[in-house]
Amino acid sequence: MTALTLSTSSAATLRADAVVIGVAKGPKGLVLAPGSETVDKAFDGKLAAVLEILGASGAEGEATKLPAPSGLKSPVVLAVGLGGVPDNGDRYDGEALRRAAGVAARTLSGTKKAAFALPVEDAADAGAVAEGALLGAYVYVPRGAAGAPADKTADKAGKGAKAARNGADSKDSGKEPLGEVALLGGKPRDKAYKAATDRAVAVAAELNRARDLINMPPNELNPKSFATEVQAAAKEHGLKVEVLDEKALLKGGFGGIMGVGQGADAPPRLVKLSYTHPKARQSLAFVGKGITYDSGGISLKPAGHNETMKCDMSGAAAVFAAVVSAAKLGLQVNVTGWLALAENMPSGGATRPGDVLRMYSGKTVEVLNTDAEGRLVLADAITRASEDKPDAIVDVATLTGAMVLALGNRTFGIMANDDAFRTAIHEISEEVGEQSWPMPMPPELLKAMDSQVADLSNMGERMGGGLVAGLFLQEFVGEGITWAHLDIAGPAFHEGAPFGYTPKGGTGSAVRTLVRLAERTASGDLG
Ligand code: BES
Ligand code: MN
Ligand code: ZN
Secondary structure: OEEEOOOOOOOOOOOOEEEEEEEEOOOOOOEOEEEEEEEEHHHOOOOHHHHHHOEEEEEEEEEEEOOOOOOOOOOEEEEEEEEEEEOOOOOOHHHHHHHHHHHHHHOOOOOOEEEEEEOOOOOOHHHHHHHHHHHHOOOOOOOOOOHHHOOHHHHHHHHHHHHHHOOOOHHHHHHOOEEEEEEEOOOOOOHHHHHHHHHHHHHHHHHHHHHHHOOOOOOOHHHHHHHHHHHHHHHHHOOOOEEEOOHHHHHHHHHHHHHHHHHHHHOEEEEEEEEEEOOOEEEEEEEEEEEEEEEEOOOOOOOOOOOHHHHHHHHHHHHHHHHHHHHHHHOOOOEEEEEEEEEEOOOOOOOOOEEEEEOOOOOOOOOOOOOOOOOHHHHHHHHHHHHHHOOOEEEEOOOOOOHHHHHOOOOOEEEEEEEHHHHHHHHHHHHOOHHHHHHHHHHHHEEEEEOOOEEEEEOOOOOOOHHHHHHHHHOOOOOEEEEEEEOOOOOEEEEEOOOEEEOOOOOOOHHHHHHHHHHHHHHHHOO
């Protein structure tokens, strides 16, 4: 990943390939943001005027490159738009800083080093710039060696990952990420400043790894190779990991996970990844949907609906990243990640529409649509997570197309069995720069899931399909346990042009919300 260094040098004296400054949209035109003073001086105070002539306005997303005058040690100046000038003096909000830093890092991919002289007033601002830059710099480097036989590579993905990543094929994948971000301004020797940037480095590394897993083609990442990845990370960070393979799942009665995975050649897994702190007072369980490919199964998805379904393990990737982040940050809370991994494929051995599964909870489910598979694997994982009696369970899943229709491509839906918890998660997500919206769980929608041959069916009314899925999951939450469900089907995978610090492809949606939730729980902020 891109390296981050803290520097006390001025933007004029630091030697880099480019100096990044912020510009904003003022009432009378473009204004330079704090941090750009020495750069402006090298332009004889005319930088704002020069940028306006070049067509810059300070709008969010804008990036303007210009050659530096002789007074600067870097040959290029990059001005990135911060959007409107803030009303209350000179403070830009965290998300404006993250996005501008992300645009800068993206624009500078292929270069070695950039000095970031964006407006940084305190430790939180420094953390935001660092996070935006490291996330914006992300580039997916394909792991699979050219010509490697499909599927066979998946089993080796865990072990061969590092070698392949450093391999020759990285050149073919486009530009290299920006090599180094030197953060200027602020107080590098200040403890809070250092902590905020260290946190950004830790979280960005894990979030970018989640993006890698999401972007991996489904013939390279299957339930088994995903589990191997988790085992390797657990070893590296001293975390406890247990992997239930298909034999253990069958023996344990995990009918939901087995039922979904039984049509695929690559068998399913349930992975438990635990981080514990000796002084923890609370425990969280994060449950992730990990369908490494969702073909729909016998209820096969038509062309046009299956091209991006490698992203159907984004919830599990987010949970993985969040648990490792909590460990890296040494948070005073216990966090257990449950990754429900399966591949949803049609075959002679696949679950049929009409089959009845006996779930891990003992409930029976009539599978009326094999494409509603996420709720089946999650139900088993939620029941299992409940047995450990955590203080709260949060599941994360690319669960329904209905949620994408309701909230669009950038906002995830939140459902919960506790209004205060749902509100808290919504507020946390907004604070970290992830868009979300609270959704209701109308009890009358349960009725349509009645079955004549089982306790319930996996299909309900089409209307409110996202809420129906939430209601189904709630049936499997242990008595008295606080639970929330994040449906990230919209924001998990970005098909449009990159923006801010969001690349094309896997986004790492929900990672930062889960990490902040763990931090708040550790500090006792959530009660
Ligand atoms: N993985 C899909 C949901 C999805 C859709 C994720 C679009 C990302 C983008 C899920 O398994 C699914 O197929 N859901 C069905 C449920 C239906 C059959 C009740 C859906 O949303 O159509
Ligand atoms: Mn599906
Ligand atoms: Zn799915």
